[in-house]
Amino acid sequence: MINTCLFPVAGYGSRFLPATKSIPKEMLPILTKPLIQYAVEEAMKAGCTAMAMVTSKYKKAIEDHFDTHTDIEQSIAGSSKEVLLEGIGRVIKSCTFTYTRQLEMKGLGHAILTGEPLVGNAPFAVLLPDDLCSNAGDTVLQQMTALHVRYPSHCIVAVEEIPPEETHKYGVVAVEPLVSESALFVVTEMVEKPEPQDAPSNLAIIGRYILTPEIFAILRETKPGKGGEIQITDALKQLAQQGKVLAYRFKGRRFDCGSVDGFVEATNFFYTQGKQNEI
Numbered sequence: 001m002i003n004t005c006l007f008p009v010a011g012y013g014s015r016f017l018p019a020t021k022s023i024p025k026e027m028l029p030i031l032t033k034p035l036i037q038y039a040v041e042e043a044m045k046a047g048c049t050a051m052a053m054v055t056s057k058y059k060k061a062i063e064d065h066f067d068t069h070t071d072i073e074q075s076i077a078g079s080s081k082e083v084l085l086e087g088i089g090r091v092i093k094s095c096t097f098t099y100t101r102q103l104e105m106k107g108l109g110h111a112i113l114t115g116e117p118l119v120g121n122a123p124f125a126v127l128l129p130d131d132l133c134s135n136a137g138d139t140v141l142q143q144m145t146a147l148h149v150r151y152p153s154h155c156i157v158a159v160e161e162i163p164p165e166e167t168h169k170y171g172v173v174a175v176e177p178l179v180s181e182s183a184l185f186v187v188t189e190m191v192e193k194p195e196p197q198d199a200p201s202n203l204a205i206i207g208r209y210i211l212t213p214e215i216f217a218i219l220r221e222t223k224p225g226k227g228g229e230i231q232i233t234d235a236l237k238q239l240a241q242q243g244k245v246l247a248y249r250f251k252g253r254r255f256d257c258g259s260v261d262g263f264v265e266a267t268n269f270f271y272t273q274g275k276q277n278e279i
């Protein structure tokens with residue numbers, strides 16, 4: 001079982017400026033729920049109860065969201081609005097939240113390494129709230145934790161097919177089939193944000209990972225890569241060379257809410273879905 005989910009949420013979210021000058025990107029809502037709450041709820045559904053967040057001094061609103069707000073709670077008690085806080089109330093009651101701050105934005109790999117004291121020495125999930133996933137059945141992280149039960153000593157990354165012109169936005173993997181598995185592959189090569197002509201395939205890593213704690217020792221030695229940042233892809237590449245990384249083509253739909261287009265698409269999708277559920 002995976003108990004801890006790590007949320008690296010220290011990034012500046014500069015694509016959403018000026019909105020993200022004082023509001024963390026993860027607090028931007030799809031309809032009425034902030035991205036970070038969708039992310040925590042997905043982790044909960046996958047069986048995680050320890051929510052570990054790598055934040056920064058600009059992200060205090062995230063901590064406040066997962067705390068009580070007595071004034072509002074008292075003012076809507078007994079009214080029809082009480083139901084609006086039920087979901088977040090359940091999350092707060094069911095999970096523990098720990099926070100640590102990344103002092104310099106040195107990349108996703110560095111953010112994950114910063115989270116080590118919150119994770120300890122057990123396999124853990126990593127979920128990037130920017131990637132909002134929706135599936136009628138099991139959530140993407142649920143699908144991955146089920147695979148972890150069968151492959152407990154492997155790291156697992158969620159992948160999806162992308163158009164060639166988008167490879168420069170993602171970590172891209174080369175894979176070999178895994179006997180008797182249709183959606184699970186052995187990763188043989190990983191390249192961070194390649195140009196289309198250098199991409200080993202059209203399979204891109206999205207923001208869902210299951211990592212084994214051996215990643216931390218590797219991250220400590222990983223030098224800055226693409227963009228001068230410490231990349232999780234570079235660290236995972238070392239484990240891939242030992243056959244220890246699996247790529248999972250997940251079921252469901254992903255929205256890149258780190259981009260304005262993806263955010264609007266997700267908003268329309270969830271709005272339409274909500275309307276359909278009302279019928």
Ligand code: UTP
Nearest residue numbers: 008009010011012013014015105106107108111
């Ligand atoms: P992104 O590069 O997509 O997010 O990082 P960003 O930097 O916040 O966004 P833009 O590009 O400026 O608009 C992917 C994830 O890694 C986290 C981000 O918070 C996001 O969840 N991250 C990235 C960190 O926590 N620390 C870092 O140093 C870099």
